[in-house]
Amino acid sequence: MARPKESFLYKNMSYNFEHLIEIPFEDSIDELTHILMSKHGIPRYVEEELLEDLARFVKERTVEYNDQRVMNLINGAKDNKINIEEITKKWEKVLKEEVTEYGEQRCASDNELFATAYHKMVHSPALETMLQLEHMYSQTVRQKAKEKNQLIQEMSERQSKEMNSAVDRLEKDMTESQINGLVARHYEDHALLQGKLNSELDTIKEAQRREYREWLMQMLEQNQTTSSLPTPNSPLTPMPIESIIPSVNFNNGVANVPVLEESFTIHLGSQLKQMHNIRILSANVMDLCSVDDSRQSSEPTPQILQTALALYSNDLSGLVLMADNKIGSRMTKEFQDICDRTTEFHFSHLEDQFNKISNMSLGYLKRDSQSNNRNSHSELLQAGDFYVTRHSNLAQVHVIFHMVSDDSLRGTNINSRHPIILGLRNILKTACSNDITSLTIPLLLQYDMTEEMTVSWCEKRAELVFKCVKGFMIEMASWGGSDLKNLQFMLPQGISNQVFQSLTEMLPRIFKVSNPKILK
Amino acid sequence: MxxxxxxxxxxxxxxxxxxxxxxxxxxxxxxxxxxxxxxxxxxxxxxxxxxxxxxxxxxxxxxxxxxxxxxxxxxxxxxxxxxxxxxxxxxxxxxxxxxxxxxxxxxxxxxxxxxxxxxxxxxxxxxxxxxxxxxxxxxxxxxxxxxxxxxxxxxxxxxxxxxxxxxxxxxxxxxxxxxxxxxxxxxxxxxxxxxxxxxxxxxxxxxxxxxxxxxxxxxxxxxxxxxxxxxxxxxxxxxxxxxxxxxxxxxxxxxxxxxxxxxxxxxxxxxxxxxxxxxLKMYEIFTISELYYWWQLTGGDVLQELKRQGLIRSSPPILSLPHLVLIEGTILGQDRNPATLYDPKIVEMPMETLYERFKNISFSCYYPLIQTKSEIIAQSEPEPYDATGLPLVIKEKDPEYQFHRVILLRRLLHGYPFTRDLIVKEAEKDIPPLFRGDIWSALLNVRGDYERQYAKIDKATPTPTDRQIEVDIPRCHQYNELLSSMEGHKKLKRILKAWVNQNTQYVYWQGLDSLTAPFLYLNFNDEAKAFSCLSKFVPKYLHNFFLKDNSAVIEEYLAKFSQLIAFHDPVLANHLYEINFYPQLFAIPWFLTLFSHVFPLHKILHLWDKVLLGNSSFSLHIGLSVLTQLRDRLLNSGFNECILLFSDLPEVDIEKCVILSAETFQKTPGSITHREYENEEFKKTGELDISGVTLQDLKKERCPRISVSDLLELIRNSPDKAIVVDIRNITQFNRCSVRDSINIPFSSVCFSENKIENVGHHSNVLKDNLDKIVVVVGDEETDLELFPTFLLNCNVKFVCVLHGGFNILLPISPTILASQNHIS
CATH class of the missing domain: 1.10.510.10 (Transferase(Phosphotransferase) domain 1)
Structure with a gap:
């Protein structure tokens, strides 16, 4: 067994003094000599003698100390007091877990292989073809979805007509029970159709995903031999562009709301200055996720390009969304819809990701509800927890942090110890240790405009978030991960100009804004 | 080859x-x-x-x-x-x-x-x-x-x-x-x-x-x-x-x-x-550590090489994200990244680029000639590698240049202390980063037995200052890996304790930790040397700054700083004076720590490279150059803005700062920054030097004094660099005055308005003055504050006052005086 340090008494007979020395001795014997000499008024000329004597003392005691320790161990083993078998197992385990040589020879997973392939291809001339293909796949899905909606709508119309006429005839030849039967039938038909169409859509997506991945791997192979780029031909890729019915752009009005935004370059640190980019903007947070498909063009939007290039890089971009304690609840419906709009070629479907997280959290919280020190012993998530989903089909982000929040956020008296703020710190830490270098945070900790958002409420909340985030960023420098290069503070869409102004004026007061370079 | x-x-x-x-x-x-x-x-x-x-x-x-x-x-x-x-x-x-x-x-x-x-x-x-x-x-x-x-x-x-x-x-x-x-x-x-x-x-x-x-x-x-x-x-x-x-x-x-x-x-x-x-220990012209340094300069990158040879495998971070993070920090769903297991593989570094790059360096460059009296032999030396005019940062990254510097300075350092003069000469060009620690200690005259001296000091016994040291160390340049390590903390503490132990006349002031940081950083493996550099540095550059009551020393220093600003930049000085933004408000940490508390380490190193070659007034010039860089913003700011600006000093271009302060240092006669409280060992105390100016007087004067010896130097060697303004009355002036001086009788000037025209027909000379030093000469009857201050208020540059007045010039021989009557 390991033993703590032990003190030995050093006695010097010739000069008649004693000193306690701890073994193992870690300081300089030379210095100890001088300290002892001045303490006991020992003449200079014995310096060498004393030094030698002390050094010998320390050396001998150290050897003795170590040998004693080993002796105890070996004797223990010889007398079978120590369980050799158990020790061997322990060592085996540690070595297998920690050293590559003894660890399981693990092949790269499917995902890793695909990631490497994709990353390689996306940084090659094939990029354009790939994006084109992805875009066409997505057009197909959209088209299909539209058809689905149309069919459903048609059916609804037909049904309501039928219902109307039935109701009209109520007095004549229809009985109430017949109508009830009709309602039930309608409902059934509706559900049936919807289910059928949904599963059709899922099938298409699944097929697309498989085909895309195969195509990519195949392309990689071919690319290594020749440099030509094949394009796949299949019914899943897209129909001619003309056939896409130009849709009326009802979204236009919203898209044209002027986006309020302002950017800053700030530096942190008193001596060594670290630069960061900060932006405040007011927009619909879903604009960061949803790929603008209003234009119906054959070309993918340029934002996608950037996102695709960085997907497997060490510069990921993340977004904090607010959620409630039920994973995948209706609160995130809009987000889920956006994710489902196109095929996810890289990661599991959102629903599957949610399910996995659900199981994981349930498993953990159930198992450890006694042992862990969470406030509530509930099996639900609580405010400040967050779960992470990853995406390849969103416009500007790869990673979504779903922060669990509660109603306390609406209040005015939240402080820096509020769970959401602590959660924010964990998010920054996760970002830092996982190479997420761009992050978007709701400045008011929510994305929707609500009643209580008065000017002073907004200012107070923004100040808190600014200050806390600043503190976390300073802390971050010592976490040894990657730096946060871009930080976006998001304000709800439609916030008043006045509030926006006052918040952009507040930022330079809290963060130190870098000097502009002025050319002279 | x-x-x-x-x-x-x-x-x-x-x-x-x-x-x-x-x-x-x-x-x-x-x-x-x-x-x-x-x-x-x-x-x-x-x-x-x-x-x-x-x-x-x-x-x-x-x-x-x-x-x-x-x-x-x-x-x-x-x-x-x-x-x-x-x-x-x-x-x-x-x-x-x-x-x-x-x-x-x-x-x-x-x-x-x-x-x-x-x-x-x-x-x-x-x-x-x-x-x-x-x-x-x-x-x-x-x-x-x-x-x-x-x-x-x-x-x-x-x-x-x-x-x-x-x-x-x-x-x-x-x-x-x-x-x-x-x-x-x-x-x-x-x-x-x-x-x-x-x-x-x-x-x-x-x-x-x-x-x-x-x-x-x-x-x-x-x-x-x-x-x-x-x-x-x-x-x-x-x-x-x-x-x-x-x-x-x-x-x-x-x-x-x-x-x-x-x-x-x-x-x-x-x-x-x-x-x-x-x-016998053989002298090696270079060792593997120098070779490694050159290898890095020629583009060798260990991290890249490990990646290239597959020892660092990176799997995309998006694949290994956690799934769930709970508020107390528990991370769920993140697998151990297999790339973080221990792999004892060794990756050899390729040397080809280095060989290729250095293949044209001739044999004799490995053995530079250091001392010779023969012209012929000196001529046979290969042309020195020319890097003059390149910015310092480029020179520091230039492999060939660093090769020559390292070969040369390694040899010179080997000969220290006998080669000290040569080391100083080379240090004036630049200091190769690899040897900065050793060169600094050579510049500071660190003695050979420093290790023994340091070993003798008691650094273990607790003292009352320990607590403060304990508090300061974890806040001292912690962005630096060395200084934030446990070992760094331990060493810094030992050095500070040793310093306190050795300097009982002084107290531990906050800031001493920052001051020690550069020395420790450069001599991390040689604590004794770091300590010994510090002990040489403080008396030379910060004499008595660490007295228990250091107010007089600091006040004098700051007053000199104000005067130096006035000397070089009257516009700025007047502006700061008007808005009551005194150096006391911002410059104390600058000078107390010689900027080591203000700048990050890599900047301090370049700054101190020059400081160590100058004297204790050099830091005043650095302060001036910092202000000059912020000049436009200061001129457009009021008191509050200035305070805010300095509360978190903006990024300063250190290369510019070094050049600028070296320039003003060169240009300023030494006596302009003369201080009574300077260390006697380094102070000029001749009859013709300044002495006996009380702090009270000094604080009143807005323009600095110049010593007679500096004036003589100016007039004798570069008369076109000086304008001597004699403010005695015309009779005295005509009887006897400095050759080529101009006369503006004190009584003839109206001081009510700050208009240079008021001085009469000599106003153009002063107004158009770009780089001449304006020495005001008077005597007991003239007011030696009002007139120079007036010139300052009129934004005349380089105004200074002759210490001791006109009469001190009388006994000078050979004389610089002449009688105007005689000429006319």
Whole structure:
């Protein structure tokens, strides 16, 4: 067994003094000599003698100390007091877990292989073809979805007509029970159709995903031999562009709301200055996720390009969304819809990701509800927890942090110890240790405009978030991960100009804004 | 060609890499601050390894900290692992004895430094041309006996049984485990057999542990188990004895490395005391650490090389994100990244780029001529590599230039203190970063016995200042890896305590920690030198700044600062004066720490390169140049804005700052910044120098004084650089005055308005003055404050007042005076 340090008494007979020395001795014997000499008024000329004597003392005691320790161990083993078998197992385990040589020879997973392939291809001339293909796949899905909606709508119309006429005839030849039967039938038909169409859509997506991945791997192979780029031909890729019915752009009005935004370059640190980019903007947070498909063009939007290039890089971009304690609840419906709009070629479907997280959290919280020190012993998530989903089909982000929040956020008296703020710190830490270098945070900790958002409420909340985030960023420098290069503070869409102004004026007061370079 | 000088077989290096243990959750240290990341602790501990120079040890060259707690150790790497020779019957018993001797020499060196290898195996003993070097011997030490990493530092078969028995709780390193490992290696070599090569992991551990039970010789048992009993018996008795004794189960029975070396078997290898040549330390024109430095400059990048050769595998971060993070910090769904496991692979660094780059450097460049009286010989020297005019940062990155500088300065430093003058001369050009620590201490005149002096100082006994030091250290330049490491904290504390102990006339002021930081950073492995630089630095540049009551010293310094601003930049000075923004409000930390509290380390280094060549007034000029850089913003700001601006000083271009302050320093006569409180040792105290100005007077005067000797210097050597303004009345002026001086009688000027035209027909000379020094000369009857202040208010540059008045010029010989009557 390991033993703590032990003190030995050093006695010097010739000069008649004693000193306690701890073994193992870690300081300089030379210095100890001088300290002892001045303490006991020992003449200079014995310096060498004393030094030698002390050094010998320390050396001998150290050897003795170590040998004693080993002796105890070996004797223990010889007398079978120590369980050799158990020790061997322990060592085996540690070595297998920690050293590559003894660890399981693990092949790269499917995902890793695909990631490497994709990353390689996306940084090659094939990029354009790939994006084109992805875009066409997505057009197909959209088209299909539209058809689905149309069919459903048609059916609804037909049904309501039928219902109307039935109701009209109520007095004549229809009985109430017949109508009830009709309602039930309608409902059934509706559900049936919807289910059928949904599963059709899922099938298409699944097929697309498989085909895309195969195509990519195949392309990689071919690319290594020749440099030509094949394009796949299949019914899943897209129909001619003309056939896409130009849709009326009802979204236009919203898209044209002027986006309020302002950017800053700030530096942190008193001596060594670290630069960061900060932006405040007011927009619909879903604009960061949803790929603008209003234009119906054959070309993918340029934002996608950037996102695709960085997907497997060490510069990921993340977004904090607010959620409630039920994973995948209706609160995130809009987000889920956006994710489902196109095929996810890289990661599991959102629903599957949610399910996995659900199981994981349930498993953990159930198992450890006694042992862990969470406030509530509930099996639900609580405010400040967050779960992470990853995406390849969103416009500007790869990673979504779903922060669990509660109603306390609406209040005015939240402080820096509020769970959401602590959660924010964990998010920054996760970002830092996982190479997420761009992050978007709701400045008011929510994305929707609500009643209580008065000017002073907004200012107070923004100040808190600014200050806390600043503190976390300073802390971050010592976490040894990657730096946060871009930080976006998001304000709800439609916030008043006045509030926006006052918040952009507040930022330079809290963060130190870098000097502009002025050319002279 | 000459490049063959670089291509010595020993001059190669390789790197290993591993991950430090991550701290669990968010825990704080006992001082309430966040814990130092383990990789930084390792970084600090590993530094000392770089100082170990021993023929039987691979030299450590560099420790690099990567992202996410990665550590890379770069060290010399030459030859092949011993393991690759086993079972090939290449070694005779004499060879084996020599190997044993050399390994023991290496271990002795390590053990004497309290370093335990703990990782010894035939894999990391490198063999080349009959000699060996131990490799990777510092891993156990730098990771604080393995505590800072999650993987165990053992070599399955070679590790002594007690290590296994102790499990992972071992907190104290026992050097005797290395002796056991040596025993196993020697057994392998003598039996010419890789031991238990067919066994798998668990069986190997069990095998080692089973040796504990053996009652007979362990070596014999090993031989029998490998069917080598014949060979075992053929081993010479003395060698066999050595192996047997190494393989004793009880460490008590194993001798230490030093004891083993005493044995008769090694006599033939001992350096003979009469063999003078091998006892003398040869001067090497460069060593592997310089080569590594050049290699880096020629584009060598260890991290890239590890990536290229596959030791650093990166899997995309998006695939390994966690799924769920709970508020208390529990992370769920993140698998251990297999790339973070320990892989003991060694990656050799390619040298081709370096050879290619340096192939045209001629042979004589390796042996620069330092002193010669012969013109002819001097001419035969190759043209110096021309880098003049290039910015300093470029020069520091230019491999050829640094090659020449390093070769030259290494030689000069070798000759210190006799070559001090030459070192100063070279330092004026620039200081190569590799030797900055040594050059600085040469500039500061650090004496040869500094180590002994430092050892004598008591740094252990608690003192009342300890608490403050304890508080300051974790806030001192912590962005720097060295200074934020535990080792750095420990060293800084010891140096500060030593300083307090040695300077009882002074007190510990906050800021002393920042002042020490650059010295510690440069001399991290030589605490004594850092201390000794500090002790030389403070009296020269910050004399009496650390007095318990330092107000008079500081006040004088700041008053001088105001005057210097007025001297060079009247517009700015007037503006700051008007808005009451005095240097007291911002400049105290600047001067008290000589900017070491204000700038990051890399900037301080460049700044101090110049400071060390100048005198204690140089920092005033640095202050001026900082203000000059912010001039536009200051001129457009009121009091509040200025305070805000300085509360967190904006980024300052340090190269500009250095150039500018050197310029103004050059231009300013020395007496302008004369201070009464300057260290006597460095002060000019001649009859013609300034003396006896009280602080009270000084604070009243807005323009600085100039000494007679500086005035004489000006008038005699560069009369076109000065305008002497005589403000006595015209009669006195006509009777006797400085040659070529102009007369503006004090009484003739109306001071009510700040208009230069008021001085009469000489106004144009003053108004158009661009770079001449305006020396105001008067006598007791004239007001020597009002007039210069008036000129200052009219934004006239370089105004100063002759100290002592006109009369002091009378006895000067040869005279500079003339009578106007006589001329006209």
């Amino acid at each position: 000459s490049v063959s000088l670089l291509k010595k077989p020993q001059m190669h290096f390789g790197a290993i890499t591993f991950f430090a243990k991550q701290h669990k959750d968010d825990v704080c240290g006992s001082n309430g601050l966040p814990l130092t990341p383990n990789s930084i602790i390792i970084y600090g501990r590993a530094q000392i390894l770089k100082t170990i120079v021993n023929p039987y040890l691979c030299r450590y060259l560099d420790i690099i900290r990567g992202k996410h707690e990665r550590t890379i150790a770069v060290s010399q790497y030459c030859g092949k692992p011993l393991s690759s020779f086993i079972e090939k019957s290449v070694f005779s018993f004499t060879d084996i004895k020599r190997i044993a001797y050399q390994v023991l020499q290496g271990l002795k060196e390590l053990h004497s430094r309290n370093i335990v290898h703990h990782n010894l195996s035939s894999e990391n003993i490198l063999y080349e041309n009959g000699n060996i070097k131990l490799f990777n011997y510092g891993l156990y030490y730098m990771t604080d006996n393995g505590k800072l990493v999650s993987f165990p530092i053992v070599q399955l078969l070679y590790t002594a049984p007690e290590v296994y028995l102790e499990e992972f709780k071992e907190i104290i390193a026992n050097p005797k485990v290395d002796i056991w490992s040596l025993g196993i290696i020697l057994a392998e070599l003598t039996l010419n057999k890789l031991l238990w090569s067919s066994l798998i992991l668990g069986q190997r551990i069990r095998k080692v542990l089973s040796l504990v039970q053996s009652t007979t010789s362990v070596f014999e048992r090993i031989a029998r188990e490998h069917n080598c009993y014949d060979r075992y018996q053929a081993i010479p008795a003395d060698l066999k004895e050595i192996i047997e004794v190494c393989l004793n189960i009880y460490s008590e029975d194993r001798p230490t490395a030093a004891e083993l070396l005493e044995k008769g078997i090694f006599d033939e290898f001992q350096v003979q005391k009469t063999d003078w040549l091998s006892l």
